[in-house]
Amino acid sequence: MVCMDRYLSGVQLARLLAIDPDARPYYRALAETVRSLILDGRLPVRVRVPAERHLAEALGVSRTTVTAAYDRLREQGYLESRQGAGSWTALPDAGSLGTENPWIVTEDDGLLPLHCAAPLATRALPEAVAAASEHYPRYALGMGYDTVGLAPLRQAVAARYTARGLATRPEQILVTAGAQHALHLLTTALLSPGDPMLLESPTYPHAIDAARLRGARIVPVGIPDDGWHLDLLTSAMRQSAARLAYVIPDFQNPTGHLMDDATRAGLVSAARKYDTTLIVDETWSELDIDEMPRIAPLAAFDTDGRVISVGSASKLWWGGLRIGWIRTSAAMVRRLAVLRSTVDIASALFEQLVVARLFEDIEETRAERRRTLGASRAALVAALAEHMPDWSFTVPSGGGSLWVRLPELSGSALADAAACHGVRLAPGTWFGVDGTLEGRIRLPFTQPPQVVTEAVGRIAEARLRGAYGARPALPLTPTL
Structure with missing residues (x-):
């Protein structure tokens, strides 16, 4: 129906x-x-x-x-x-994305990994691991786990929110096994099967997975090329009576848009009016590349506890740490802690110690990412201008990817062709709810400049050959 x-x-x-x-x-x-x-x-x-x-x-x-x-x-x-x-x-013969997860590569297949926007580990990681190793033994005197998270890490996360203009106490922080774990906890706690959940389109693919797993009725809201239209978001909330809305206001994945203060305030006001809880993904919030005034966290506009923020160590420091967090009310933290104890009890203690140490030098890491991502972004833009001048995109001021509009190509067909030439791509359909966004691809600039330059050259070769069925190239080992 x-x-x-x-x-x-x-x-x-x-x-x-x-x-x-x-x-x-x-x-x-x-x-x-x-x-x-x-x-x-x-x-x-x-x-x-x-x-x-x-x-x-x-x-x-x-x-x-x-x-x-x-x-x-x-x-x-x-x-x-x-x-x-x-x-x-409607969509003709619309179908789901299928049961096979397109992100998972079970072994090194030799393709340049432009399907994933995760950067390599920061240079601060080895020192933080060494510091954590030094302090790790003294924690062996305790039980070894805490459902809400290690106190030093919760204090560090709370202090960072406070420094960004959002006063936060450690009791408002729940440590999770990454942002995706946080999203699953929240949808499980706050959604019943059949409840409407608003998602941006395009959006982070695993948010779609979480909504589907919970049996939510997905309410997509398109994001035009110039960013969010508040009236579209507001009318979608009102018309659907969405219980939850998942948004990425900071260098949105995959578009790279940054939501301004006025839209943030209006979005929170609309959520209050229509009784919608906002889940705000801040995974990319610390990764501004261009100099700009800092924008307050979306929860800074909240007055009644309906904005829940989700963060992660994966993009700023390293995805292998598998540490994330939820910022919400202390009461909701206690509720979520009881829920998560039925699944995994607590996050790994050693990784929590590592991330707590990394927070001590967060500005140095942000400066490092600004340099490395800026260099890779410049290399990607230059390579596209040389090889694919008819592709259109807006260069974001931060984040980790370009959201590219293809003039006449199918993103899925191009991804298949690029794989034959040694590059793994993320077609736009991965980021759409109903099989839409076929005319798009996401191109990350989280790999080193030489990798993205080589990748674009190979994509151009795939396109030049008619690509869709071009002969396979020999397996490649990426230079990382």
Whole structure:
């Protein structure tokens, strides 16, 4: 059964459409633009579109023109209609992403790893490991685990939030086995099967996994190329009555967008009005590359405890540490600690000691990442300008990847072709909820400059050869 409680007004849809007024026939251009919005994820699936008369008024065209466009979209499978209920967006033969996890590579396959945006370990890691080793034996006098997390690490995380402008006590911090573990705990605690959960589109793929695993009814909200539109987020909350909303306001993965203060304040206000709890993924929040004023954490705009922040050591320091955290109310920390004790009891003590030590020199690590990611970002942009000047993207001011729009290619087909030339890519469909975003790929700049430069050259070769079925290249060992 199709849920049609979400809809766009004629004005909202018209604002998303960028059509040359001289395009002929106009109805065909209108249909193709709507189709592109759906495939690109900016117009979510299963959203009711405005009545033909309302869209015609908003566009300043005849109703006959909109009727013809809607008819064309229905023929192609991008609109479904029911008498008395209206029309809503759809995908022809839409299916799930499948059961096979595209991120998992069980062994070194020799391909350059541009499917993953995780950076290599920071230079501070060996010293932190040595310091943790020195202090580790004295913890053997205790039980060896604490469900809420090691006190020194909780103190360090709380102090960092306070330094960023969000007063926080250690009792408000729960240490987890990474951000994904945190997200699973929160969805388990706060969602029942069938509850609506709002997700950005595109978004972090494992957030989609968490929502599906919990049996949530996913409510996608498209992120246009210029960033979040507050009215789209707000209307989605209101129309769906979403219990939870998962957002990435800091160098959003994969788009790289950074949410401004006004949008943050408006989002929290809307969540309060419509009784939605916000899960805020701050995994990339410390990785600004360009000089800019620091933006307050989204929870700084919260007044009633409905914003829950999730952080991780993976992107700033190293993914192998598997340490994350949740910042919320002390009462929610206690509730989540009871829940997590049914699964894993506590995070590994040694890794917690390592991360607690790394927090002591966090500014030095941020400066290191600024240099290394900045160099790789510059190398990636230069290589794309040389080899693929017709690819379009916005260079983000931080984070770890470019969100690239392909002019005529299928992202999935390009990923298959690139694999034949020694590069593993992440097609846009990985980041969409309903098989959308086919015309996109995510290109990370978290590998060294020579790696991303070599990778782009190989992608260009795959594209030049017609690529989709080009002969396989010999296995490569990446230079890391």
